[in-house]
Amino acid sequence: MPFALYMLALAVFVMGTSEFMLAGLLPAIAAELDVSVGTAGLLTSAFAVGMVAGAPAMAAFARRWPPRLTLFACLIVFAACHAVGAVAPAFPLLLATRVLSALANAGFLAVALSTVATLVPENRKGRALSIVLSGTTIAVVAGVPAGALLGTAMGWRTTFWAVVLLCIPAAAGVLHGVVGKPVQTASGSFTPTLRDELSQLRSPRLALPMALGALINGGTFAAFTFLAPVVTETAGLDGGWISLVLVMFGVGSFLGVTIAGRLSDQRPGLVLAAGGPLLLAGWIGLALFASNPLLLLTLVLVQGLLSFGVGSTLIARVLHASSGAPTMGGSYATAALNIGAAAGPVLGASVLAAQLGTLSPVWVATVLTATALVIMLLAGRVLTQTAADVPVQPA
Structure with a gap:
C-alpha cells in the first residue's frame, strides 16, 4: 500500500483523538463550565454538525487545490482552534471552537x-480505506484513554494542548507523504465539473x-458518547474504569475496520448480512446486561468490532458508488x-434529558440499527452493486 496512506492515517489519528476524547471528559467539562452532562455532550454533536456541513463545502471550495496544500492548511486551522479551546472561559466559546475545528477536520x-x-x-x-x-x-x-487520564491528572484543558502538539508531526507527515498535484481521474484527465x-x-x-452509514454511525455515537455514566452509574465502577472501557x-473498532477492510471489496454482502443482525x-x-462489569467490558469490545466493521463497509460502498465524483466522493x-x-449524541442527550435512564442512549442505538437493517433488507442487491452491474441507459 502507498506510504501516503499511512501519513493520512497519522493525521486522522490526531483528529480522531480530538473527536472521541470528549467521551471521557464530559463530566469534568460540564462541572467546570457549569452545564449539564447532556449539554456538554452537544460538543460532540457540534463537531459532527461542522463535519457534515464542512465536508461538501470544503471539498467544493478546494477541489482544484493540490491535495497536500489543502490537507496541510486544514491541520493548521485545526491546531489553532484547539489552542483557543484550551483557554475558553465559557461553554459557548468552546462550542464555537468545536464547530470551526470540525470544518477543518471535514475538509x-x-x-x-x-x-x-x-x-x-x-x-x-x-482495504485502503481501512488503513486511513x-x-x-x-x-x-x-x-x-490517554486523553482521559491526562484530563483526570491535569485537567481537561491539557488534553486540548496535547492535540495542538500532535498536529505538528501530523502536518510534517502530510507534507512528506502526499503529492502536491491536483486529484486526477484514472484516465489522467482532470475531474468533471462540480455539477456533474x-x-x-x-x-x-x-x-x-450514505443513509445506512448515517444510521449505523448514529447508533454508535449515541451509545459511545455517553458510555462514561454507564460505567460509573449502571455498572457501579469508579471513574478510573472509563479509560479501560474506551480502550476495549x-x-x-480497530479489529472491525481491519477485518472489514479485507472483506468489503470482495464480499460486502457477507459483512453486512452477518454483521448487521449481530450488531443489533x-x-x-x-442495554440489558450493562450492570454486570464483565459483560459490559465484553459487549463494549464486541460492539466496537461490529459497529466499525459494518460502518466502514458501508463507507467503502460510498467510495465505490461515487467513483464518478473523484473530488467530491470523499465529502x-x-x-x-x-x-x-451529529444526530446520535443529540438523540442520546434528549433521552437522558427526559430522564429515561443512563442506558437510554443504548436503546437509541438499538432503534437506529434496527431501522438500518430493515432498509438493508428492502434494498436488496442495490447496496452491493458495482458500476459494472448498472445497466447503461440508451442515449
Whole structure:
C-alpha cells in the first residue's frame, strides 16, 4: 500500500483523538463550565454538525487545490482552534471552537478520502480505506484513554494542548507523504465539473449506503458518547474504569475496520448480512446486561468490532458508488459518517434529558440499527452493486 496512506492515517489519528476524547471528559467539562452532562455532550454533536456541513463545502471550495496544500492548511486551522479551546472561559466559546475545528477536520477528511480513491485500484478501495480509518480506531485505543487520564491528572484543558502538539508531526507527515498535484481521474484527465459530481447524489447506489452509514454511525455515537455514566452509574465502577472501557471499544473498532477492510471489496454482502443482525443483538445485550462489569467490558469490545466493521463497509460502498465524483466522493463519505455522529449524541442527550435512564442512549442505538437493517433488507442487491452491474441507459 502507498506510504501516503499511512501519513493520512497519522493525521486522522490526531483528529480522531480530538473527536472521541470528549467521551471521557464530559463530566469534568460540564462541572467546570457549569452545564449539564447532556449539554456538554452537544460538543460532540457540534463537531459532527461542522463535519457534515464542512465536508461538501470544503471539498467544493478546494477541489482544484493540490491535495497536500489543502490537507496541510486544514491541520493548521485545526491546531489553532484547539489552542483557543484550551483557554475558553465559557461553554459557548468552546462550542464555537468545536464547530470551526470540525470544518477543518471535514475538509481534511473529505480530501483524504478522495485521495485514497486515487491511490489504489478499484478493487482495493476498501482495504485502503481501512488503513486511513485505522487512525480513528487507534485514537480510540490509545489517544482517547490517554486523553482521559491526562484530563483526570491535569485537567481537561491539557488534553486540548496535547492535540495542538500532535498536529505538528501530523502536518510534517502530510507534507512528506502526499503529492502536491491536483486529484486526477484514472484516465489522467482532470475531474468533471462540480455539477456533474453533485448529480451523482441522485443515484440510489450512492444515496443508500450514505443513509445506512448515517444510521449505523448514529447508533454508535449515541451509545459511545455517553458510555462514561454507564460505567460509573449502571455498572457501579469508579471513574478510573472509563479509560479501560474506551480502550476495549477502541480495540474492537480497530479489529472491525481491519477485518472489514479485507472483506468489503470482495464480499460486502457477507459483512453486512452477518454483521448487521449481530450488531443489533449486541446493542440489546448491552442495554440489558450493562450492570454486570464483565459483560459490559465484553459487549463494549464486541460492539466496537461490529459497529466499525459494518460502518466502514458501508463507507467503502460510498467510495465505490461515487467513483464518478473523484473530488467530491470523499465529502459524501465524510457526510455519511458525520450525519450519524451529529444526530446520535443529540438523540442520546434528549433521552437522558427526559430522564429515561443512563442506558437510554443504548436503546437509541438499538432503534437506529434496527431501522438500518430493515432498509438493508428492502434494498436488496442495490447496496452491493458495482458500476459494472448498472445497466447503461440508451442515449
